[in-house]
Amino acid sequence: MVTQQLARRVPLIGHESVLPETSNYLMSDGQHMTTGQTCPSNFVWLTGVNGPPSSLLQSVTRAHYRRMERKQLQNGRAGLRALASGGGSMCLEQTVSGDETPYPYEMIEESAEFLLSRTKLRPKIGVICGSGLGPLAEQLEDRDIFPYETIPNFPVSTVAGHAGRMVIGTLDGVPVMCMQGRFHSYEGYPLWKCAMPVRVMKLMGVDQLLVTNAAGGINREFNIGDIMIIKDHINMQGFAGDSPLRGRNDERYGPRFPAMNNAYDKTLRQKTLELVKDLGLQDVVREGVYVMLGGPTYETVAELNLLRVVGVDAVGMSTVPEVVVARHCGMRVFAFSLITNMCIVEYDTEAKASHTEVIETATMRQKDLQKLARLIIKIMSEDGYVAGDE
Numbered sequence: 001m002v003t004q005q006l007a008r009r010v011p012l013i014g015h016e017s018v019l020p021e022t023s024n025y026l027m028s029d030g031q032h033m034t035t036g037q038t039c040p041s042n043f044v045w046l047t048g049v050n051g052p053p054s055s056l057l058q059s060v061t062r063a064h065y066r067r068m069e070r071k072q073l074q075n076g077r078a079g080l081r082a083l084a085s086g087g088g089s090m091c092l093e094q095t096v097s098g099d100e101t102p103y104p105y106e107m108i109e110e111s112a113e114f115l116l117s118r119t120k121l122r123p124k125i126g127v128i129c130g131s132g133l134g135p136l137a138e139q140l141e142d143r144d145i146f147p148y149e150t151i152p153n154f155p156v157s158t159v160a161g162h163a164g165r166m167v168i169g170t171l172d173g174v175p176v177m178c179m180q181g182r183f184h185s186y187e188g189y190p191l192w193k194c195a196m197p198v199r200v201m202k203l204m205g206v207d208q209l210l211v212t213n214a215a216g217g218i219n220r221e222f223n224i225g226d227i228m229i230i231k232d233h234i235n236m237q238g239f240a241g242d243s244p245l246r247g248r249n250d251e252r253y254g255p256r257f258p259a260m261n262n263a264y265d266k267t268l269r270q271k272t273l274e275l276v277k278d279l280g281l282q283d284v285v286r287e288g289v290y291v292m293l294g295g296p297t298y299e300t301v302a303e304l305n306l307l308r309v310v311g312v313d314a315v316g317m318s319t320v321p322e323v324v325v326a327r328h329c330g331m332r333v334f335a336f337s338l339i340t341n342m343c344i345v346e347y348d349t350e351a352k353a354s355h356t357e358v359i360e361t362a363t364m365r366q367k368d369l370q371k372l373a374r375l376i377i378k379i380m381s382e383d384g385y386v387a388g389d390e
């Protein structure tokens with residue numbers, strides 16, 4: 001039954017969790033359904049007590065849904081109403097889409113061609129901005145800006161501190177494309193979808209990737225505000241059998257079994273470590289091991305103790321799927337974590353991790369992070385790297 005199936009779905013926004021018996025439901029694939037019919041596994045549905053006229057419902061396309069979803073996230077229900085041109089209250093829900101099939105090559109090509117046809121720049125360097133690190137994209141010049149919901153086949157960002165735009169421009173004269181906001185599995189996206197923009201970058205000609213994130217410090221020698229160059233990662237979700245590469249392998253990207261022992265480019269790490277002194281950052285830049293957990297919960301004390309024992313220096317909820325996909329398709333990768341908070345490993349404390357602290361630290365360290373990102377992009381663009389050279 002529809003209502004039973006809906007009970008398992010995650011309400012993103014909305015005030016009705018049970019569908020009125022007599023409503024018609026419009027699915028994101030344009031199909032109309034009524035109560036009692038079986039819902040397809042992934043859809044967005046829209047209905048309402050005083051909802052929009054059915055003629056409006058019929059004209060709602062998938063893109064409209066995305067826009068409405070985003071508007072409502074930004075502006076609350078008022079934004080959604082405005083777009084529905086006077087319709088009454090509505091309910092918007094989205095499924096958890098862990099069982100979706102990864103996009104075929106042609107859909108990734110469609111996204112890449114869309115962007116290439118709308119910018120004159122041909123970036124070979126990509127950047128992914130972590131929580132609160134998006135202001136880096138504001139530093140680009142000659143910018144072409146693409147909100148994610150306007151790019152075919154793109155997911156949308158739903159987390160505070162992730163603006164949700166692809167910004168293509170130049171930084172110190174070097175063309176770069178910058179994701180101002182990323183996708184996380186806890187938002188309901190399967191890992192392949194979290195990382196799909198990396199494949200879009202690849203098909204646009206990007207061969208070097210700078211990945212950034214906010215992370216909690218586990219290494220007790222770290223301090224809040226430190227910057228950890230990632231030298232390796234632990235793919236915890238991989239241990240549990242999930243991977244952005246799960247499913248049929250497409251050899252056009254890379255091999256079925258890619259090596260991961262050299263995921264974080266050694267030359268880039270060494271050069272950066274040598275040059276951070278020129279930026280006055282030598283006392284705050286570290287190297288270490290990052291672990292990705294699924295989130296969205298922060299860690300328990302016991303979990304943190306476990307992570308410390310297995311050699312983790314910083315913990316977050318992102319980055320690994322992007323790096324795995326980038327390495328699979330032969331990109332050279334550099335990544336760093338901003339230590340936005342120290343993980344709490346005592347039982348007797350009132351202190352607790354919070355996303356507010358994460359954003360506050362990122363905001364406070366913005367200038368140094370931008371200096372470091374500029375340095376890395378300069379090294380990437382000047383060290384004569386040729387894709388496939390390793």
Ligand SMILES: O=P(O)(O)O[C@H]1O[C@H](CO)[C@@H](O)[C@H]1O
Pocket residue numbers: 129130131132159182184212213214215295316317318319354355358
């Ligand atoms: O990894 P980024 O996207 O920087 O964000 C980090 O900050 C959020 C938690 O505060 C999580 O999303 C975690 O992964």
